[in-house]
Amino acid sequence: MKAVVVGAGYAGTFAANRLARKVRTAEITVVNPRPEFVERVRLHQRLAGTAAAAAPLTSMLRPGITSRIGTADRIGDGTLTLEDGTGIDFDYAFLAVGSTARPMPGSVPVGTWEGAEQARAGLAALPAGSTVTVIGGGATGIETAAEVAEARPDLRVRIVGSSVSGGFSGRAHERVRSGLAGLEVDIVDDRVTEVTDGVVHLRSGAALASDLTLWAIVSGVPDLAARSGLRVDPEGRALVDRYLRSVDDERIFAVGDCAAVPGARFACALAAPQAAHAADALALLIEGRRPGPYAPRYVARAVTLGRKNAVGQFTRPDDSLRRAHFTGRSAAALKELASRAGKYAARTGTGA
Structure with a gap:
C-alpha cells in the first residue's frame, strides 16, 4: 500500500508516523516545500530571537518514511502532481497543508x-x-x-x-x-x-x-484542495465525511487546519487528534473493519x-x-x- 502525505506540519508529520506504526507494510512518502519541520506555535519566539522553531524533517520521521522536497500542484485520481511536473502515485493520501496568512499590503x-x-x-x-x-x-x-x-x-x-x-x-x-x-x-x-x-x-x-x-x-488555507477540484467550504477547507475522508475521493484524508470538520477552528491542538483518527481509520479500513466517526474535543x-x-x-x-x-x-x-x-x-x- 502506497501512501503520500502532503504537508509536514504537526498534522502531516503525526499522520505519517502514526500510519508507519499501524501499517508496517505501507510505503509512505511525505511531501513538503522545505526540508524542515516548523513548529508554528514557536514562530513568535523565532521572530523575537528567543527560541528556534525548526528541526530537520528527517529527524522527525520514522525510519522507512521517504521525504521529498517539493510543492504540490494538484491531487486526484490516485496521483499527486508537483509543481515541477513530476507525479507520485498513491493508494491513499493525507492532505495536511495547514492554514496560511494573507497579510494586508504593508505588513x-x-x-x-x-x-x-x-x-x-x-x-x-x-x-x-x-x-x-x-x-x-x-x-x-x-x-x-x-x-x-x-x-x-x-x-x-x-x-x-x-x-x-x-x-x-x-x-x-x-x-x-x-x-x-x-x-x-x-x-x-x-x-x-x-x-x-x-x-x-x-x-x-x-x-x-x-x-x-x-x-x-x-486567514484561510492553501488552495490545493480547491485547485484539485475537491469540494471546499467558504474558507477553502476540504469537505470531509465523518472519517475525515474527502467527500469527493475516499482515498484522500484531510487533517488539520485544511479540513472542514464541523466544530473545528484553526488550532494546532486539533492536529494530532485528527491525524491519529485518520491514520487509525485507514488502518481499520485496510483490515476490512469500520472505524468510528471523528468529533473534535477541546x-x-x-x-x-x-x-x-x-x-x-x-x-x-x-x-x-x-x-x-x-x-x-x-x-x-x-x-x-x-x-x-x-x-x-x-x-x-x-x-x-
Missing part, C-alpha cells in the same frame, strides 16, 4: 516561516525607540506582541484588533489584557483598514505611525505572555468557555510543556 505575516524570518530581520534592524504594531487580537497576535515587548523593551509595542483577547472571557480575559499592559504593550481595540507608508489606518479614523507592522491573523485555550507568564482558560468539549482559568509561571510552564508534547507527538505518532 509582514508572522504565521508562516518565511514571514517570521522577514519579521525577525526587520525587528533586529530597528533602533531603540521604534514602534512595532501587531495586527490581530487573537492568540497569535497576543503572543507575538508579548514576546517582542519582553525581548525588546527598548521598543514601543502595540496590538490592534477589533477585540483584543476576545477569545477569552471573564477573569481570564482581564488577565490577558493586564499581562500585556504589564509588558507595556499598548492595546488598541479597533479594526485596521489599511497600512500605507509606515502608517496603520483604523476604522475609527485614527492613523498610527509604525516602523514595523506584523500581521498576526490566520480542553482549554492558552496564550503565553512572554517567557514567564501565560493565561489559560478551560473549555467544554465543544470549545465553549468555562469560568475556571490558570495564570502566571505555572501556566507558562504548562504551555511550554504542551508545546514540547506537540512536537514529541508529531515525531512519534503517539499521544493522541
Whole structure:
C-alpha cells in the first residue's frame, strides 16, 4: 500500500508516523516545500530571537518514511502532481497543508516561516525607540506582541484588533489584557483598514505611525484542495465525511487546519487528534473493519505572555468557555510543556 502525505506540519508529520506504526507494510512518502519541520506555535519566539522553531524533517520521521522536497500542484485520481511536473502515485493520501496568512499590503505575516524570518530581520534592524504594531487580537497576535515587548523593551509595542483577547472571557480575559499592559504593550481595540507608508489606518479614523507592522491573523488555507477540484467550504477547507475522508475521493484524508470538520477552528491542538483518527481509520479500513466517526474535543485555550507568564482558560468539549482559568509561571510552564508534547507527538505518532 502506497501512501503520500502532503504537508509536514504537526498534522502531516503525526499522520505519517502514526500510519508507519499501524501499517508496517505501507510505503509512505511525505511531501513538503522545505526540508524542515516548523513548529508554528514557536514562530513568535523565532521572530523575537528567543527560541528556534525548526528541526530537520528527517529527524522527525520514522525510519522507512521517504521525504521529498517539493510543492504540490494538484491531487486526484490516485496521483499527486508537483509543481515541477513530476507525479507520485498513491493508494491513499493525507492532505495536511495547514492554514496560511494573507497579510494586508504593508505588513509582514508572522504565521508562516518565511514571514517570521522577514519579521525577525526587520525587528533586529530597528533602533531603540521604534514602534512595532501587531495586527490581530487573537492568540497569535497576543503572543507575538508579548514576546517582542519582553525581548525588546527598548521598543514601543502595540496590538490592534477589533477585540483584543476576545477569545477569552471573564477573569481570564482581564488577565490577558493586564499581562500585556504589564509588558507595556499598548492595546488598541479597533479594526485596521489599511497600512500605507509606515502608517496603520483604523476604522475609527485614527492613523498610527509604525516602523514595523506584523500581521498576526490566520486567514484561510492553501488552495490545493480547491485547485484539485475537491469540494471546499467558504474558507477553502476540504469537505470531509465523518472519517475525515474527502467527500469527493475516499482515498484522500484531510487533517488539520485544511479540513472542514464541523466544530473545528484553526488550532494546532486539533492536529494530532485528527491525524491519529485518520491514520487509525485507514488502518481499520485496510483490515476490512469500520472505524468510528471523528468529533473534535477541546480542553482549554492558552496564550503565553512572554517567557514567564501565560493565561489559560478551560473549555467544554465543544470549545465553549468555562469560568475556571490558570495564570502566571505555572501556566507558562504548562504551555511550554504542551508545546514540547506537540512536537514529541508529531515525531512519534503517539499521544493522541
